[in-house]
Amino acid sequence: MNDPSKTQNSRRNFLKKATVIAGAPMIVPSSVLGLGDKVAPSNQIVLGGVGLGPRGRKDLDCFLKQPDVRFVTVADPQAARRETIRRFALKLHNNDEVKPVQDMYEVFQRDDIDAVLIATGDRWHATASMIAAKHGKDIYSEKPCTMTIRESQELDDTILRYGRIFQAGTQRRNVDNFKVAVDLARSGKLGNIKAVYAGIIRLEEDLEWLPAENEPDKAVIDWDRWLGPAPWRPFNMKYCNGRWRGHHGLATGYKLLEWGSHTIDLCQWAVDADGTTPVEFEAINDTTVHAKYGNGVKLIMRLAGFKGEGDWKPGLGSCPVRFEGDEGWVEAGDYGKIEVSNPKLLEGYKFDPKMQGTDPIKHVRNFLDSVRSRKPATCNSTVARYGHVAGHAAAISWKLGRKTQFDPKTEMFVDDDEANRMRSRARRAPWSV
Amino acid sequence: MKTLRLTTLAVLVAAVSIAPLQAADETVLIAAVAEDGVTLYAKAMACDELGKIGTAKAVPALSKLLADERLNDYARDALERINDPAAGEALLDGLSWLKGSLRIGVIISLGDRGDAAAVPALAEIAKKKGEDENAAAAALNSLAQIANEDANKAILSVLADGDQVAKTAAAHAALAAAQRLEKAGKKKPAAKLRSAAQAAGVPAPVKKVAKR
Numbered sequence: 001m002n003d004p005s006k007t008q009n010s011r012r013n014f015l016k017k018a019t020v021i022a023g024a025p026m027i028v029p030s031s032v033l034g035l036g037d038k039v040a041p042s043n044q045i046v047l048g049g050v051g052l053g054p055r056g057r058k059d060l061d062c063f064l065k066q067p068d069v070r071f072v073t074v075a076d077p078q079a080a081r082r083e084t085i086r087r088f089a090l091k092l093h094n095n096d097e098v099k100p101v102q103d104m105y106e107v108f109q110r111d112d113i114d115a116v117l118i119a120t121g122d123r124w125h126a127t128a129s130m131i132a133a134k135h136g137k138d139i140y141s142e143k144p145c146t147m148t149i150r151e152s153q154e155l156d157d158t159i160l161r162y163g164r165i166f167q168a169g170t171q172r173r174n175v176d177n178f179k180v181a182v183d184l185a186r187s188g189k190l191g192n193i194k195a196v197y198a199g200i201i202r203l204e205e206d207l208e209w210l211p212a213e214n215e216p217d218k219a220v221i222d223w224d225r226w227l228g229p230a231p232w233r234p235f236n237m238k239y240c241n242g243r244w245r246g247h248h249g250l251a252t253g254y255k256l257l258e259w260g261s262h263t264i265d266l267c268q269w270a271v272d273a274d275g276t277t278p279v280e281f282e283a284i285n286d287t288t289v290h291a292k293y294g295n296g297v298k299l300i301m302r303l304a305g306f307k308g309e310g311d312w313k314p315g316l317g318s319c320p321v322r323f324e325g326d327e328g329w330v331e332a333g334d335y336g337k338i339e340v341s342n343p344k345l346l347e348g349y350k351f352d353p354k355m356q357g358t359d360p361i362k363h364v365r366n367f368l369d370s371v372r373s374r375k376p377a378t379c380n381s382t383v384a385r386y387g388h389v390a391g392h393a394a395a396i397s398w399k400l401g402r403k404t405q406f407d408p409k410t411e412m413f414v415d416d417d418e419a420n421r422m423r424s425r426a427r428r429a430p431w432s433v
Numbered sequence: 434m435k436t437l438r439l440t441t442l443a444v445l446v447a448a449v450s451i452a453p454l455q456a457a458d459e460t461v462l463i464a465a466v467a468e469d470g471v472t473l474y475a476k477a478m479a480c481d482e483l484g485k486i487g488t489a490k491a492v493p494a495l496s497k498l499l500a501d502e503r504l505n506d507y508a509r510d511a512l513e514r515i516n517d518p519a520a521g522e523a524l525l526d527g528l529s530w531l532k533g534s535l536r537i538g539v540i541i542s543l544g545d546r547g548d549a550a551a552v553p554a555l556a557e558i559a560k561k562k563g564e565d566e567n568a569a570a571a572a573l574n575s576l577a578q579i580a581n582e583d584a585n586k587a588i589l590s591v592l593a594d595g596d597q598v599a600k601t602a603a604a605h606a607a608l609a610a611a612q613r614l615e616k617a618g619k620k621k622p623a624a625k626l627r628s629a630a631q632a633a634g635v636p637a638p639v640k641k642v643a644k645r
Contacts, residue, residue, distance in 0.1 A: 163642065427541070429534045430538070430567060432574070
């Protein structure tokens with residue numbers, strides 16, 4: 001779907017010239033690039049940005065450190081933010097060709113752009129990703145990638161339909177210590193896995209609307225575009241300064257997916273569950289949700305925090321995970337370290353203990369290599385689909401305050417109409433895909 | 434958890450000045466949606482809750498909010514989720530009196546509901562007789578979500594007879610419908626849609642996807 005807010009003429013122009021690109025872009029594989037050297041412009045991956053705030057800048061910095069990336073434009077409904085990105089690229093990377101635009105369709109419609117980095121708030125991630133896919137772009141999207149179970153399905157289907165490369169910004173699959181921890185689980189070195197633990201922050205739902213303020217001029221902040229597919233609410237500048245987080249309709253999953261999109265993702269990987277989800281969810285309280293896979297393995301989502309909250313090994317950092325087998329256990333967190341039941345488990349592994357879990361550098365590289373090879377990225381849309389569905393289902397169970405049964409094949413709750421109604425939410429018109 | 438709903442209801446009860454909390458949830462919520470003088474916020478929250486537990490009884494009140502630019506999507510969302518034909522009929526009726534984005538929203542909702550009864554109306558819109566192109570494209574998308582025999586026919590019809598803009602939108606819809614049908618094991622109609630998308634004179638890149 002084209003930008004519905006545009007005139008008919010612009011829509012017609014778009015449909016005439018920009019549609020879908022099915023195959024690979026004309027880019028030479030990275031194996032022949034010699035990535036340490038300068039890359040010829042014809043072999044560069046041309047990147048556009050959408051909604052790049054503080055996290056987006058971190059991602060962008062990683063992209064700009066790659067010799068085969070050329071960053072040319074950023075779209076943001078906030079003038080100040082897009083100008084910040086232009087200056088960031090200029091000052092830190094000597095890039096003077098970034099053209100800031102307000103409308104993300106201007107990025108998607110550019111024929112010269114191969115890939116887009118989407119780092120808006122939660123509300124836009126899936127919708128923008130799907131629109132980008134229909135315009136033939138490959139996509140790196142920050143997390144949580146979807147607002148609902150249904151959106152998780154739609155995103156995956158759309159990416160597959162258009163043959164695009166998608167990388168969810170759940171970078172811990174490309175962070176050394178987490179990879180080692182997962183390998184210990186998957187290789188059988190911990191014995192049969194009985195339970196996996198995903199660190200989450202406290203679940204809560206903020207239904208409040210902040211007090212209405214006068215909307216700024218659209219050239220400064222286009223509030224309608226900022227909201228996009230999210231439910232309408234009156235303007236308040238705090239939302240635009242990052243205080244959208246936690247607000248129902250702007251953020252997703254009652255905060256469970258804030259960290260859960262990372263940690264559940266790792267747990268899914270550890271128990272080889274990338275194409276499925278747990279079959280049962282039960283919220284114990286606001287800090288713990290129990291789930292169970294069809295084979296009996298438990299997934300326990302429980303409180304963690306920046307200050308070592310929760311029942312985790314101290315000093316591992318945020319977003320911890322723990323995998324327990326009948327012969328041992330392993331625990332890892334964002335500070336790059338690993339704790340194991342027996343030090344011998346780590347024999348033969350080499351990893352950089354200084355690499356932080358928040359660092360997307362290797363994840364970005366993985367995405368770019370996938371753009372070249374056309375092989376799925378580590379956290380492709382299907383991986384993201386099931387990890388996010390598991391998170392959304394857990395959050396719905398918490399919201400309902402009761403145990404729910406879930407069918408991973410239909411991705412529906414079993415005999416629970418109320419829960420199933422919570423699998424989706426209408427997107428605000430005209431923003432759709 | 435459950436206490437959150439009670440909190441929401443308490444706010445709504447206060448807002449409409451009726452009924453003790455132990456009254457049927459839906460009655461309180463409908464009153465919040467329907468009554469004048471209730472804040473936008475309370476109406477929005479009531480719509481959210483009706484989306485989860487509402488029945489056909491809530492449909493008339495929700496239908497009236499479809500014309501409200503600020504609350505249209507809250508009402509649509511609730512109507513999408515109410516599993517009663519009355520909700521679909523209300524959305525369908527909205528096609529005749531809503532304009533612009535509000536009407537496009539209803540078109541999208543009919544697709545999201547997978548409402549087969551909406552196919553004839555969506556097919557008319559997709560043909561673009563007097564329609565704007567965004568409405569026509571939204572109708573094609575919704576037909577793709579329904580993807581029954583009549584919906585597929587409507588998509589094929591636009592692929593055959595539409596102008597270039599319409600054909601391209603229909604090609605996207607055909608690919609989406611084909612994917613849906615393939616998942617359901619209906620390979621024959623899916624192949625027909627893909628083939629038509631390839632043959633429709635749409636831009637080459639779309640044809641490549643159709644071949645996949």
